[in-house]
Amino acid sequence: MDLTATHPTEVAASARFRLVWLVAALLLGVLPARADLRIVAPSGMPPGKTISAEKLWQEFDRTLPPGVWVSPLESREYAVISAQWLRRAFLPALSEQMKTLWAHGIPEEDTAGNCSGFALVCRLMLGLSAMEAHARAPATATVIVHQDRPFGGLSATKEDHCVAYVLTDEGPWIIEAQSGAHVAVADYPNRATIKLVSVH
Secondary structure (H helix, E strand, O other), X not given: OOOOOOOHHHHHHHHHHHHHHHHHHHHHXXXXXXXXXXXXXXXXXXXXXXXXXXXXXXXXXXXXXXXXXXXXXXXXXXXXXXXXXXXXXXXXXXXXXXXXXXXXXXXXXXXXXOHHHHHHHHHHHHHHHHHHOOOOOEOEXXXXXXXXXXXXXXXXXXXXXXXXXXXXXXEEEEEEOOOOEEEEHHHOOOHHHEEEEEOO
């Protein structure tokens, strides 16, 4: 007689327990990992005007303070964004997107839901709009700046901060993604403390 043998009912019960445990582990492990966040980008971006990588470099040199590091440019041409479309369609959509993030308890300090993440959301929305329009990659970048002066509803934190750079057909803008505030780079109150521009 094999004393290690197990009764069939015990085997079935053990299998059912393992199955229940596996399902519970999957539910506990997988469901909280879902972000459940939707990024909605407006359509109708005018796809017409473009700028070469060389001229975009010249635009950075012309409008940014000396010594600002700019990342390499991977594309040969970039889409110049219509300022009228930005005001009419994109900035209201960005404002609604921020409300959606706030409804999920974002922003949070020391998490992905910070100024860098918001600047990336702004750029992602522009990229999705460009895809829908079959346009070139938009001439946009993340800007790291020392927030010496208040701008866009944010105080002078005296810390590093991220905003979005967008080249429009009216010239380059800085957009504070959290509020949708925008200004020409030349009039940006923290222009002198821009540290880095990352296009890709």
